[in-house]
Amino acid sequence: MSFAWAKPYEPQTGFTKWIDEKLPLPRLVYNAVGAGYPVPRNLNYMWNFGVLAGFCLMIQIVTGVILAMHYAANTEVAFATTEHIMRNVNSGWLMRYAHANGASFFFIVIYLHIFRGLFYSSYKAPREMIWLLGVVIFLLMMATAFMGYVLPWGQMSFWGAKVITGLFGAIPLVGESLQVWLVGGFAPDNAALNRFFSLHFLLPFVIAGVVILHIWALHIPGSSNPTGIEVKQESDTVPFHPYYTAKDGFGLGIFLLAFTFMVFFLPNMLGHPDNYIEANPLSTPALIVPEWYFLPFYAILRAFTDDLTIPFTGIVLIQAKLLGVIAMFGSILLWFFLPWLDKSPVRSGHYRPMFKKFFWFGFIPCMIALFIAGGAPAEQPYVLLSQIATAYYFLHFLVILPIVSQIEVPKPLPYSITESVLGSDDAAPGKTASSGAKGADDIGSLQPAE
Amino acid sequence: MADANEANEGVRRRDFIHVAALSTAGVGAAASALPLVSQMAPSADVLAESTTDVDVSAIEAGQSIKTVFRKQPLFVKRLTPEEIAEANEVDVADLRDQESLTDRLGEGNEDILVTMGVCTHLGCVPLGAAEGENKGEYGGYFCPCHGSHYDTAGRIRKGPAPTNLVVPDFAFTSESVIRVG
Numbered sequence: 001m002s003f004a005w006a007k008p009y010e011p012q013t014g015f016t017k018w019i020d021e022k023l024p025l026p027r028l029v030y031n032a033v034g035a036g037y038p039v040p041r042n043l044n045y046m047w048n049f050g051v052l053a054g055f056c057l058m059i060q061i062v063t064g065v066i067l068a069m070h071y072a073a074n075t076e077v078a079f080a081t082t083e084h085i086m087r088n089v090n091s092g093w094l095m096r097y098a099h100a101n102g103a104s105f106f107f108i109v110i111y112l113h114i115f116r117g118l119f120y121s122s123y124k125a126p127r128e129m130i131w132l133l134g135v136v137i138f139l140l141m142m143a144t145a146f147m148g149y150v151l152p153w154g155q156m157s158f159w160g161a162k163v164i165t166g167l168f169g170a171i172p173l174v175g176e177s178l179q180v181w182l183v184g185g186f187a188p189d190n191a192a193l194n195r196f197f198s199l200h201f202l203l204p205f206v207i208a209g210v211v212i213l214h215i216w217a218l219h220i221p222g223s224s225n226p227t228g229i230e231v232k233q234e235s236d237t238v239p240f241h242p243y244y245t246a247k248d249g250f251g252l253g254i255f256l257l258a259f260t261f262m263v264f265f266l267p268n269m270l271g272h273p274d275n276y277i278e279a280n281p282l283s284t285p286a287l288i289v290p291e292w293y294f295l296p297f298y299a300i301l302r303a304f305t306d307d308l309t310i311p312f313t314g315i316v317l318i319q320a321k322l323l324g325v326i327a328m329f330g331s332i333l334l335w336f337f338l339p340w341l342d343k344s345p346v347r348s349g350h351y352r353p354m355f356k357k358f359f360w361f362g363f364i365p366c367m368i369a370l371f372i373a374g375g376a377p378a379e380q381p382y383v384l385l386s387q388i389a390t391a392y393y394f395l396h397f398l399v400i401l402p403i404v405s406q407i408e409v410p411k412p413l414p415y416s417i418t419e420s421v422l423g424s425d426d427a428a429p430g431k432t433a434s435s436g437a438k439g440a441d442d443i444g445s446l447q448p449a450e
Numbered sequence: 451m452a453d454a455n456e457a458n459e460g461v462r463r464r465d466f467i468h469v470a471a472l473s474t475a476g477v478g479a480a481a482s483a484l485p486l487v488s489q490m491a492p493s494a495d496v497l498a499e500s501t502t503d504v505d506v507s508a509i510e511a512g513q514s515i516k517t518v519f520r521k522q523p524l525f526v527k528r529l530t531p532e533e534i535a536e537a538n539e540v541d542v543a544d545l546r547d548q549e550s551l552t553d554r555l556g557e558g559n560e561d562i563l564v565t566m567g568v569c570t571h572l573g574c575v576p577l578g579a580a581e582g583e584n585k586g587e588y589g590g591y592f593c594p595c596h597g598s599h600y601d602t603a604g605r606i607r608k609g610p611a612p613t614n615l616v617v618p619d620f621a622f623t624s625e626s627v628i629r630v631g
Binding site for chain 2 (some may be wrong): 052159163165166167169170179181182184185186187189191192194232281282283284285287288302304305319320321322377380381383
């Protein structure tokens, strides 16, 4: 599953030859992230975030497994063992701060990764499956992060759990029984805390599994690139190693600077002080807000304040609460249909003038508005702000994107990736004037070979 | 020869074994999924704590107490005559969840309003039970999470909550004690 010119793996020593015959794992790695994987030569730094997301998952699994050695999932002691980790366990504070901030950085990285995909239309054929698996990973991340936030059993933990499990109560007929079943009681308590801990430990490994599928699906067409045109010839690509291992390594360095700065100097900036108060089922915090990475979706949930009724009759079709829940889940499930909603044959936003305007001046401000409204109290003008932004969000994906992709006149695309980088195909190293034109005859060899 | 006959009939004796074996295995798999699912439902000890007794004699008119019923907050309030009048003035037909004050107090109960302290939107504890808390625009309870306003009878009047604050089953076991649940 790579291009015809991909460098084959050749074990050099007797030992690596022996391994290659028994279990060709080094060959797999070589072809996946080594010199055997040709990658478009023009990737910009927006293409760093896939590797960074994988790195974040590793941070979370390593620190998380360590935290689980010192934490006890019981409502009597959960809050105390969290403090025990902070105060008594050697380097416990570092593990917990790295884990908590690691979650935030994981979401920062994943949001940039998703916005990269949205701007460069990385979801379009032949890469739909990569996108769909990515949405699955995002949903699993949300579930994992939510359950992890419950574990310290602080006020925000408890009330977050109550509000989110309360969402299921909005489902007609079965909602209340479903909610009681999910929580294992009438309100979140020991049963809920225990099962959340169990699932919070399990899901990251499920994510790791889906990540492998995500990368597998990526290696069939190969990486997309900022021009959005497909690889045509060998000069369009460079081997992943050493070119992109170096570029990703540099990005990783920048990431670690920011990450360690937060862990060591502002460890609680992204958290909520109320979560250092032990859970109290009889007292709701003045303002329940989820972690920052859920704010846009929380804003969509709260945007629905009136029931959907048949006009002039007062007959309620859908209650406000259920509408909010449907819209919140729908706002993400919508992404599953994105490859088929955006019909433009041009991928990159750079060559799509109309799309580009709606992206930067419509969609991005809309997401910022949802962030602000989600973190604000449920009062005006924030309710109105969340309603306008929610309306635009759905309008963007369901109306603007399909229409723009039909009426827009895209800018002319370069002939090849080489041309976009070097000015002409002939400028590529090792190319003569005649061999540059040869590419067009060679169409058969340009298809990725399995 | 036997093979030829079976091929002609289209259905082989072996097909029966296939269907029977797979069906049995399928039923077995489904049956073994039952305990895997039901273990998540509330356990016996959670269900056992299902009634709460509350002494209402010490509650003055206009005062409420917060207690716990099934691990969730319970509000018990003695309504003032003004609050009762306010609740009775409302036209029930205009309400989102159409209940009169009498429906909510029950037979032979004039002023003890018993409701869950759980907003019917997403389960926050509404304010208004303790002194000095925001009672909302209708003088009852106000949920700070998403801005639901309840009136003096605990009925939803404004905001996203779909129904009135839940009135649990309760009965007076004596002049001054109610048993909830």
